[in-house]
Amino acid sequence: MRLNSIKLSGFKSFAEPTNFMLPGQLVGVVGPNGCGKSNIMDAVRWVLGESKASELRGESMQDVIFNGTNTRKPASRSSVELVFDNSDHRAGGQWGQFGEIAVKRVLTRDGTSSYYINNQPVRRRDVQDVFLGTGLGPRAYAIIGQGTISRIIESKPEELRLFLEEAAGVSKYKERRRETAHRLADTRENLTRVEDILRELNANLDKLEKQAEVAARYNTLQAGATLKQQQLWYLKRSEAEADQVKVKTDAAQAVNDLESRTADLRRIESELETIRQAHYAAGDQVNQAQGKLYEASAEVGKLEAEIRFVVEGRQRVEQRLVQLKEQLASWGTRSQDAAVELEQLAESMVQAEDQSVVLAAQGEEQSVALPALEDSLRQAQARANEQRTSVTQVQQQIQVLAAEQRNVEEQSRALNQRRERLAADRNALAAPDEARLLNAQTQLASAQETAELNDAVLHELQDSVPQLDEARRAAQQAVNQESARQADLSARMEALKALQDKVKTDGKLKPWLAKHGLDGLQGLWSRIHIETGWENALEAALRERLGALEVSRLDMVRAFGNDAPPAKLAFYNPPPAGASAASASGLKPLAAWLRLNDAGQQALLSEWLHGCLTAPSLEDALAQRAQLQPGEVIFVASGHAVTAHSVSFYAPDSEQAGLLARAQEIENIDKQLKAQVLIAEQARSSLIRAEAAYTDASQRLVSARREAAESRGRAHELQVEALRLTQLAEQTRARSEQIGADLAEVDAQLEDLQERRVTAEARFEELDMQLADSQERHAQLDDKVIEAERALNQAREQQRSLERTAQEAVFALRSLQARQSELQRAMETAATQEKSLAEEQQRAADELGRLNDAAAQAGLQNALAMKLEREQALGALRSQYDELTAKLRASDERRLQLERELEPLRNRITDFQLKEQAARLGVEQYSQLLDEAQADLAAVAQSITEGNVRLAGLQGEIDRLHREIQALGAVNLAALDELTAASERKTFLDAQSADLVEAMNTLEDAIKKIDNETRDLLGSTFETVNTHFGKMFPELFGGGNARLVMTGEEILDAGVQVMAQPPGKKNQTIHLLSGGEKALTAIALVFAIFQLNPAPFCLLDEVDAPLDDANTERYAKLVTAMAKETQFLFISHNKIAMEMAEQLIGVTMQEQGVSRIVAVDMESAAGMLEPT
Template sequence: MRLRQLEIKGFKSFANQTVVNFDEDVIGIVGPNGSGKSNIVDAIRWVLGEQKGRELRLDKMSSVIFNGTKKKKAGNLASVSLTFDNDKGLLPTEYGSVTITRMLYRSGDSEYRLNGVQCRLKDITSLLLDTGIGSNSYAIIALGMVDDILADKDNSRRRMFEQAAGVSKYKARKRETLNKLKNTEGDLDRIEDLLHEINNNLVSLEKQAKRARRYLELKEQYKGLSLQLTQVKVSALRADYGKLKSEITTAEDQYRNVDVKIRQLEATLEEERKKHVDKEKLLGERQKKLNELVNELRGLENEKQMLAQRKTFVRRQTEKLQQDIATATGQLTDYTGQIDRMVAQIEEEKAKETERQTSLSAAEEALKEIRSGHESIKGRLEEGLKQQQEEERKIFELEKNRAINGNKVENFRFQIERNAGEMDDRRGEKDSLEASLKELEAEEEKELLALEKLEQAETERREALEEATEAVEALQNEQSKINRGLDARRNEFKLTKSMIDSLEGFPESIRFLSQSKQWKEDPQLLSDLVLVDQDYRVAIENYLEGVLNYYVVADASEAREAIALLSKSQKGKANFFLLDAIPKYQGGVALLPGGTRPATDVVKVDKVFQPLLDHLLHNVLVTDEDKLPEQPAEGLTVLTRSGRFIRRPYSVSGGSVGLFEGKKIGRKKNLEVLEKAIAAAEEQARAIEKDLYKERNKLNELRQRRVDKDIQEKQRELSRLQQKRAALKARVESFTNYFTETEEKNNVLDKQVKEIVKANSLIERDLENASAAVEALREQLAGTDGNYRQLSEQLSAASAAYNEENINFIRQQNLVQTLEQEVTFRRNRLKELADLDSTNKEQLEKLAKESLQFEEQEKLQAKNLEKMYADRTAYQETLNTAESDYFSARTTINAMEDDLRRENRRRQDGQILVNQLKEKFTDIKFKINGLAERLKIEFNIGLEELGQMEIEEWVGAVGDLEMKVDRLRGRIGNYGEINPMAVEAYDEMKERHDTITKQRDDIVSAKETLIKTIKEIEETATVQFLKAFEQVRTYFIDVFRSLFTEDDNCDLILLDPENPLESKIEIVAKPKGKRPTTISQLSGGEKTLTATALLFALYLLKPAPFCIFDEVDAPLDDANIAKFNKIIKKFSKESQFIIVTHNKLTMEAVDTIYGVYTNEQQGSGVLPVQFTELEGSLMFEAV
């Protein structure tokens, strides 16, 4: 796989489309500083997916787009395409040629393409994975990155080793797997919590579903009886509806007669109002005209002020212009004098320039004459020297080969001895590693047992947690029940207290006397004195309804005071019970009818009011049966408990029970009872809260005792031990492989030593023959060399004289050009000052004319203001007259409105009568509608549907039917809260529980799989990394010694060998004669060669298809440059090299050079020079 082509357009300094072809093995990129050489490297990084602007020397990524020059506008698109030849199938695609393209628009949109097809960055990254190619791979190295590698900035060394070892994909997979494991554990925790919650809800829903089924059965019975009761009531209400309708018709006729008279009055009044509106309109028009005049007057006054401000501005502008004209006149005089002096100086300097030209021509002629003689003798001398040099070169090569072979023999023997020593050292290290491996396996087994114990403890904690949760929920249900009862009592307490304070349902006279401070302090109403059992409140209240509003007073004097106060205040009437006038009770009923008891048994009052109660409830009995009682004996009255019937010997009363019946009697007494009940309920709530607090603390303690983290920590520790075991195992295998490879290497070295000794004997013979030939040539050249040296000295002197004259001539030319430019500048400035002076004078004349116009405008404004002040006075008088007419008409209209109000009161009285009748009429309609609405709300049945339904006719008393309906309603009401959707919700919740349980099992299985996958990834990556590390270490030592000497020492060391995948890698480099403690103590060249040795060691393990060096050779001297170029030539057989350089020796070593240039109009560009196609050679001569 090779790089074939790079296309750049609109990227950084490359405005136009630029194509760089990579046809050779070694390509050089050269050019002056700032021309854009490194931008080519940045373009390759960028197209390969670089996302960090800092790596591309940018503050933001949008800066890669060409930003324009003085003569070329900025671009809107940066595009880079990189083409590969996939001839070896290294890229996982069927295409023989692959082109990667990246584009970025000025709008911020970007796109990637593969062979012209739009794709994602992830697709490109996946394509190049494990190929050694990438925006951050070891194949692209800049000078600054050498320091980063040696300083191990951001773990750059380990990252390069991972790329070369091919474990990057394993680490990426491990990160992805760890993230999945983390998400899986989070999902598992959430599902466990959800299952726990669902289990609790499932138990509750099962109970609710059973209650719901029983509740629905009661509802069905209640529906049948309610429909029968509604049909009976609707029939009775429709009979009353027709009677009221005729009474309403009569009242409406009387109302209409009064309404006709009112309409006649309204017509007359409307006519007067119309006249009044006309007068009002006239008044408004005159007021409007006056306002318009005032606004216009204000506008003129504002214009007057603005004119004064404009005059001030013109005066200040005139003064400034006069000052500018005076300044420009002085500058014109100065520049004219300077120009005259410079013109004279230019003439003088041009004469000197002509003299310098003549001297330069004479020096050039002398130089040509001497150079002609020098060239003649030089040819003869060079021919002899060439032969001598050829022979000396042969001697040099032979001596060099002899020395190299001797050095190789020493190095090979030294290496054999060193390898043997290292093998002895590593055998001991291997034994130590095997012992550590056994200890580690024992520790791993121990940690595994500890993990199993923690998992068992967590299971027991979860079971206890579930039990504690059930206990808390039970207490919470009990607490909710108590709180609902407490809230109901508190609401009843507030309602009752509000009714007592506002005296709701009492006439105005009662509210007046109870709130008045002129009567007794705490007047007592009968309704406030009695306390009736809950079940009999409605019955007692209905019986005592006529006297509940009576005040209970001590004697007649208190009653007289109240009556006098009511009369004086016109507040109506009130009734009073006189305690001193009530006789003592003389006994009850002798023989009670069956199933009855005295009403006084269910009513309680203070002792002082007992005679009054006995008097009011004399011969009154109550029964628990809710049906019409039998006819009682003479003088007895029987009340049913529900209050539906009151039976006397010769009469019966009864009917439906209203919603608020039973709420009026015993309010104050009931308030006291409620207060005690609320206190008892609050005490019970506090006790429940205390128990709940204890259980919650227990629950929280169980939750806090979670050992999930301990389990995870143990799992991580176990994983660390397993990883460490895999690393040790890999190192032991690595040592075994090392021993085998070293023994094979020693055998090869021993064989090479024997071959080199044989070759050296042949070299000695050739060296003697070459030395004799060189000595003969030296004697022939001795005579010719003296004449050549004399002519060379004369040529050097003539050349120096010519160069000095040439420099003087150029300096004189520059002086003349500088003076001419100064004259041109001053002449241009002189013209600008003259134009400015003319413009200022024209502006001054214009401002003078404006001043005259302002004077005329001021006179005209003063005349207009005087006229408008007079008009304002005249309009004000007309407005006063219109106001007088308007208010006179208003008085007449008020008198007519009084007459109309009197007639309206008559009509209102008639309306009240009609409304009262309609209210009764409406009340019946409301009752019918109420029945219909209740029917619709409860059973979703309308009255029309009810009439069409076949309902069994009720034969018995309506009261009995009502009693049955109320009994069922009470049972339904006392049934408590019912969840009508409980059955359906239970089925859904059960299905959801089964589904989530299956999901939990799947997630647990996935978690185990992920843990197993992580373990496998770590073991595979560790073995592969350690194997690659040992190979790179060996290659590094070999390359390092080839760049330095065989006596130099170096090494690569894992600082944390137990955790190799995360370990830092230390570089040890000790050139001969130095013992640096750190890499930073080496010279710049030594650092570069050390980093180069590491890079090429990585290439030996995994060659990259291409390698880019951006001025990496800058710190190297000529000797090290030669080594650098030699190793590049060696590795170019496997990889392409693209070298950005300023070094001439490096330029000589490349196959093709691309010269980068820049110009103001087009930005950067490139020009290719292919050395392999050039014929002949170039000779550079310094004179």
């Protein structure tokens, strides 16, 4: 398995997609400082799963994304892909079958980190599983960055053991053991919970068995009471069915009687209808006779009008004769006037010549005023025509109103007759018994309210009992959960106390303290309280003084000089209280985090912690170290210490480590445990209250069911009685209301007719006034039209006169001659008219002789006789009409009598119907009760027959059973189910407990097996690596010796320490070696591990930096030799190291902040140089 290429895009300074091809076994990366060479190493470590930003030389993971330059925008994501040749199928897991494996990681600006293997999304753990046991990983020995060499050689023994484990390939075993240990811890926790539940379940089983016996007795009594109740309902339903059949028979007989009487009533009504039709016919005959009388009266009026016409005609002819006489006189006068005018013509001719000019001007003015007069005439004619139309409309309205008035009179007569009949019907109605009905309704309302209240209580109890049962179960579950939490806290407390006691009692000091009588003293740590999170810092500052013992006088320890403690031990005597000095750096003192009540201890710790300051983080501490005074130290919460010129990393390295943190945790758990005890007690109290509430609700539910049934029965009986009275009252009230409504309707119609009559009369007067007013306005408008015509004619005449006069003024003489001829013709015309008028006068005299009214007077006498005859006929018809009216009234009274006889029969039928309805409601009620109880009717009927059950005494038997049920007291109805469920649960939990015990044994055996395999593998690996290390070291140093030493007896827990002595040196620790010697030692160790388990490839970042030329040559030879098995990618500034590379990759930064590569094949380059 080897690395073929590294593809970077947007990773740190590699802004553009960059592909590092690695064809050879030795690839060198060269370039100036700061050009991004080490970013390649960071990219490999990052893609293999590194999650700590500081290991990638950054503050956060966002720092690995290209952040942009002055000319480039920041990248939105970072991507790195490693392409491996897996033709040897060295990679493990499901991906080992692929010949090429591409591992890729992508990080976006929003913090989303994604892993891919062969473009398939995977987890970070899947990537790490591929390289388990291969020496590859984010912090494996195959990736050696800047400063890693010195850190390897100076690592703590526990940290150095990790490299050995990776070389041995036990990381897979450790992962399996960790998972197995987690499962084992979970199994033990589950077993503890199951055992707690079993203890509580066994305690509840005895109580449930007793409750189950009571519940069984309760169920037996309840079943008996239910059966008796169903038998009672069944018998009452049967009784109601029998009553229903009997009432139906009686009702049918009553219906037959009613139908017989109804037939008589229908016969009377038929006769009444015949009489009514005859009455209507007689009325029509009276109306026809009345019409004929009106016609005779009209004929009389007509003849009288003719006589008036003859008289008026004679008056008219006589007036015409007078007018003709006057006209004859007028024409005579005109003839005389024409003669006089002829004499005056001479004078007029002179005047015409003088006025010709004036008349022409006046003619023009008159022609301008003429159109206005024509418009006035047209407007006056239009207004006159409109007024004429209005007069006609008023006359038509008067005629319509007269016809409507006659119709109103006829309707008023008919409505008055109907009103009399309705009033008689209302007087015949009997008033209902309102008091009895009101009493029945009051009792029914009370009974229904009681029934509704009982039903509401029953429904509430039916809803609340399951809820209370659920609450009881929830309370039981809460008790179990809180008890389990209490047990967990108790177990945690006991474990911490046991560990704390073990720390206090174990060790070498216990015998010595007992020997000197000091074993009863408490260490200082037991009296110290510090803010959470700062325990490690205080332990790092005080170290062994954390377990110091208090003595009354320090002189007492003088005797211990000859018998010194076998381990570090401190004694103290609290000094008097005093003020602590503040730091000039402004940082918070470590003593400020303490919480002490003893002033002496406060002063002691202030003295011991003098100069000990705190900072939020290591970065802040490093930033503040320049401000430290001599003797001051900055501690962070993790225990690391920073001075002005050093940094010390804290790690637990003694049995006292974690003592203070455990003490504070014990204190916190003790508080939680006390609170949890109260919570558990509250849960148990809630369970007791829930069980009591459930039992009480169950008892009240039984009582509520019985009371609800009784109240429903009483309400049913009252409902039947109230329904009967209500129907009777409703029938009477309905008939009365109907009559009242009819009377109201008749009254309303009469009132409407009266209003119409009054309105018509008022309208008559209004129309008469309107007609007179319209006629008057019409006459006025006609006058205006005549006046307008006159004015127009006058204007036209004046215009024509002026025009004519103007023309005649030009031809004065000729006109006067024409006028003379005209006057002569006028005189002739007058003579002719006088003759014509004389002839017309003769004709008028003849007409006057012809106008005679004798014939009209004779016709008038005949018409008066006809009118008298028709008045007599009308009187006879009126007598016949009155006889029919009396007969109609008698028949109607007989009809009313029969209707009154029908009312008792209807009431009787109503009673039977109510009884039948009551019986039917009883059947429905008891059927509903049986259905609600889901009763088996066949079984109930069979039990009644077999037991010879009678209705009498059955209710008493039911009451006796209910009393026995009540005597049982509070009953847990769910006890049987709970007992069964608890028994099944106990069986299940017993089986689960056995399974958990078996699983624990299996997991413990697995852990032992894993430990044995790991122990054997680590042992053999340690020996092999130690051998290779012993050989590799002299090769690099040219002599000397080196070995690995275990720091403990148990190889699984022991650390690994490096012992190295270069040629000519006898140093006891590697810390005395120089930087170059440490580097060579670390290289020897890493290569020794490679000899055991060569990784697919190795990354070396400026490992040769501290080496001189001689050591670099030996280092280069060793790497070249190992390159036969392992692929190397190294970064170097050393020319000697560069010479061993098969390919060189140059990294440049021509564009500020952006890295690019230039690849050079050394063999090809050497070939190019050979000709020269």
